[in-house]
Amino acid sequence: MEANKTIVRNVKIEDRLYDLTLDLTTGCVAEIEVSGKTMPSAADFARVWDADGLLYLPALSDMHIHLDKHFLGEPWKPLQPFVTLPGQLEFETRMLEALPTRAAERAHRLLQLLLMNGTTAIRTHVDVDPKLGLSHLEDIVEVREHFRGRMAIEIVAFPQQGLLRSQSISIMKEALRAGADYVGGVDPAGLDGQVDASLEAMFELGTEFNAGVDLHLHDPGHLGTYTISRFADLTLEASQSGRTAVSHAYCLGQVSEAESRELAQKLSASQVAIMTSVPIDRPMPRVDQLLQEGVRVHVGSDNILDAWSPFGNGDLLARGSRLAEKFGWITDEQLLQTYPLISSDSLVPKVGDRASFSLVNALNARHAIAAVPPREAVFSGGKLVGGRWHVSVRQDQIVLA
Numbered sequence: 001m002e003a004n005k006t007i008v009r010n011v012k013i014e015d016r017l018y019d020l021t022l023d024l025t026t027g028c029v030a031e032i033e034v035s036g037k038t039m040p041s042a043a044d045f046a047r048v049w050d051a052d053g054l055l056y057l058p059a060l061s062d063m064h065i066h067l068d069k070h071f072l073g074e075p076w077k078p079l080q081p082f083v084t085l086p087g088q089l090e091f092e093t094r095m096l097e098a099l100p101t102r103a104a105e106r107a108h109r110l111l112q113l114l115l116m117n118g119t120t121a122i123r124t125h126v127d128v129d130p131k132l133g134l135s136h137l138e139d140i141v142e143v144r145e146h147f148r149g150r151m152a153i154e155i156v157a158f159p160q161q162g163l164l165r166s167q168s169i170s171i172m173k174e175a176l177r178a179g180a181d182y183v184g185g186v187d188p189a190g191l192d193g194q195v196d197a198s199l200e201a202m203f204e205l206g207t208e209f210n211a212g213v214d215l216h217l218h219d220p221g222h223l224g225t226y227t228i229s230r231f232a233d234l235t236l237e238a239s240q241s242g243r244t245a246v247s248h249a250y251c252l253g254q255v256s257e258a259e260s261r262e263l264a265q266k267l268s269a270s271q272v273a274i275m276t277s278v279p280i281d282r283p284m285p286r287v288d289q290l291l292q293e294g295v296r297v298h299v300g301s302d303n304i305l306d307a308w309s310p311f312g313n314g315d316l317l318a319r320g321s322r323l324a325e326k327f328g329w330i331t332d333e334q335l336l337q338t339y340p341l342i343s344s345d346s347l348v349p350k351v352g353d354r355a356s357f358s359l360v361n362a363l364n365a366r367h368a369i370a371a372v373p374p375r376e377a378v379f380s381g382g383k384l385v386g387g388r389w390h391v392s393v394r395q396d397q398i399v400l401a
């Protein structure tokens with residue numbers, strides 16, 4: 001009896017069925033055998049699952065999400081129309097101050113929902129500013145430990161109130177000492193009013209703490225493209241290629257195609273990634289063009305039921321589907337090019353890979369991105385952590401782990 005191993009039989013990978021042996025000690029795939037060749041004995045495993053032909057999908061990576069300021073599990077809160085960014089920031093601060101729960105408790109709820117939907121890795125932006133201090137950040141660092149082995153969590157210290165505007169440089173340093181992995185920033189023009197100084201401050205922090213940089217950029221048009229161009233220059237100057245990203249970057253969809261292509265080439269050369277939540281209510285980066293030019297693009301949920309938006313359900317497969325549909329990706333090749341934007345793993349697992357994946361009822365991976373079937377089962381590090389086989393989670397009553 002191998003108490004530290006489970007087997008999932010009859011898993012569809014491409015067009016064949018396989019039995020996957022999962023090692024619970026290492027959290028990795030120990031064996032992959034064509035189904036039906038040998039009949040595994042139930043006595044040999046801690047648990048035997050029968051997938052009965054369900055399709056294998058790789059675990060999903062949500063590369064832009066806020067764990068600390070959503071209202072999941074809280075009573076419904078009416079929102080107000082967005083007028084100005086400073087006005088919205090005050091509104092958000094008031095709403096967060098009125099919450100009876102700590103960020104840690106709320107983060108638990110959202111992480112549980114993400115696991116249910118097949119996401120096992122995230123990058124989360126956590127608010128820090130002189131008033132809030134490290135209260136959210138310390139909670140998220142604690143929650144990261146609790147979820148270790150099930151959810152890989154990268155933390156961005158995020159000066160939501162403006163890095164310079166809210167005089168957050170010293171609290172950002174504390175956040176980077178306290179466990180944040182990345183330096184965040186937001187609208188160097190629109191909020192800080194000093195594009196170069198704001199960007200330079202971010203990169204100085206990155207160099208001091210050997211941390212990557214991930215900027216929230218909503219600044220529009222040429223203001224935004226100037227900012228991205230400087231961001232790419234600073235990435236090269238700081239030898240940070242491959243470790244920096246611009247999130248949102250709506251401006252790339254607002255300037256002409258020729259202008260955004262030129263900037264895409266610069267992003268590709270400096271290895272700056274673009275993170276998008278695939279907005280459908282405003283222009284967004286031309287993802288086709290970015291991919292053609294070799295820019296890394298990743299998808300994230302961003303806001304889910306918070307002061308900014310009541311929308312979102314933490315289902316990254318659905319978000320990837322929205323991207324494919326929005327850009328008219330209908331051929332097999334186009335549908336498949338969605339996966340690297342929502343997952344860092346392959347559609348075909350190998351022995352030694354981390355045993356993190358979903359099982360869904362779909363004809364194949366192309367069909368799954370188009371149809372967004374429910375996750376029947378989600379495994380992370382070899383353990384069942386989500387999907388219908390696990391527990392059902394109601395959107396108004398999130399079950400705690």
Ligand SMILES: [Zn+2]
Binds near residue numbers: 065066125216302303
């Ligand atoms: Zn965000």
